[in-house]
Each structure stands twice: as structure tokens, then as C-alpha cells.
Amino acid sequence: MSEKRHQVEKLATGIPGFDHISDGGLPKNRTTLVSGSAGSAKTVFGSQFLVEGIKRGEGGVFVTFEEEADDIRSNLLSLGWDIDRLERENKWAFVDASPCSTTWTSSPAIMISARFLPAYSTRCAR
Ligand SMILES: Nc1ncnc2c1ncn2[C@@H]1O[C@H](COP(=O)(O)OP(=O)(O)O)[C@@H](O)[C@H]1O
Ligand SMILES: [Mg+2]
Structure with a gap:
């Protein structure tokens, strides 16, 4: 299986420090x-x-x-x-x-x- 298949799509929060430590933001289309x-x-x-x-x-x-x-x-x-x-x-x-x-x-x-x-x-x- 490709690595891409395991990647969770992220939604950037726009908060630079958070997006950095969370590797791109919050999981998209999920409740956090x-x-x-x-x-x-x-x-x-x-x-x-x-x-x-x-x-x-x-x-x-x-x-x-x-x-x-x-x-x-x-x-x-x-x-x-x-x-x-x-x-x-x-x-x-x-x-x-x-x-x-x-x-x-x-x-x-x-x-x-x-x-x-x-x-x-x-x-x-x-
Ligand atoms: N308008 C403001 N000016 C300065 N500090 C603030 C202001 N609003 C919130 N804070 C401070 O930011 C921190 C986080 O506040 P807040 O997000 O309301 O906390 P929570 O929702 O987790 O209870 C707290 O230490 C609070 O005192
Ligand atoms: Mg609050």
C-alpha cells in the first residue's frame, strides 16, 4: 500500500505553531x-x-x-x-x-x- 493511502487529510487552522506541531492542522471533516x-x-x-x-x-x-x-x-x-x-x-x-x-x-x-x-x-x- 502506498504511504499516501495512510495520510489523513488536514485542514490548516491558520495558527502557525499548531499547524507545525500537528503536521498540517486538524484532520479534515472530523470532529475534534x-x-x-x-x-x-x-x-x-x-x-x-x-x-x-x-x-x-x-x-x-x-x-x-x-x-x-x-x-x-x-x-x-x-x-x-x-x-x-x-x-x-x-x-x-x-x-x-x-x-x-x-x-x-x-x-x-x-x-x-x-x-x-x-x-x-x-x-x-x-
Ligand atoms: N482579551 C484578553 N486579553 C488578554 N488575555 C486574555 C484575553 N482573553 C483571554 N485571555 C487569556 O488567555 C487565556 C486563555 O483564555 P480562554 O481561551 O478564554 O480560556 P478557556 O476557554 O480555555 O477557559 C487565559 O489565560 C485568559 O486569561
Ligand atoms: Mg472558554
Whole structure:
């Protein structure tokens, strides 16, 4: 069997150090679980993954179960990522499933996601 047959196709995250140590990025078309203690950079990693995908012409969906989308927007803005602008440009969508979201079952974000997720996004962080 050729060596190529054993190769897993990778999706570059756009995060230079990570793509280097992971030999090209994350396995393409698979689900990857990023785990770690609080403050270990799971949210920053997921956000940078989406931002870098957007720079490459992909769409990004961020599903939040923990923090409210507004808190994430403010925090990422202070890191130089203007998520509000990306949302207005229809490049980034939040699905807010956070416990503080009292209307999440009827939230427009959830309804949008049903159409948006399969049709548009190639990157998803949650
Ligand atoms: N806007 C910011 N400015 C400076 N440091 C930040 C900012 N947001 C997060 N951090 C720091 O980056 C690290 C990773 O944060 P985060 O990705 O939110 O962690 P996790 O999601 O794993 O709990 C933490 O040490 C946090 O304090
Ligand atoms: Mg987090």
C-alpha cells in the first residue's frame, strides 16, 4: 500500500505553531474535541480557528454553551478580532446556547443555525 493511502487529510487552522506541531492542522471533516482546564485557551484557539478560516474565505459558526455571545464579542475585540463586523458581513454566526440565554429554544440564532450550519459553514467551534 502506498504511504499516501495512510495520510489523513488536514485542514490548516491558520495558527502557525499548531499547524507545525500537528503536521498540517486538524484532520479534515472530523470532529475534534479540544479539552483543558479553565484558562488553557480553548476559546481563544476556537476563535482564532474561525477567524483564520474567514480570512481564507470560509464561514465560521461559534456555538456557545457557557459564556454569553456578548461577553465573547467584547473579549475577542480586546484581542483585535472584530466579531461584530464579521457577523454583519455574514462571515461569523453565534449560536447562543448559554445557560443565561433565557429564550434559547426560540432564539433566531438557533433557527438560523439550522439553515446556516450545513449550507454555509465549513468551520464550527463550540
Ligand atoms: N482579551 C484578553 N486579553 C488578554 N488575555 C486574555 C484575553 N482573553 C483571554 N485571555 C487569556 O488567555 C487565556 C486563555 O483564555 P480562554 O481561551 O478564554 O480560556 P478557556 O476557554 O480555555 O477557559 C487565559 O489565560 C485568559 O486569561
Ligand atoms: Mg472558554
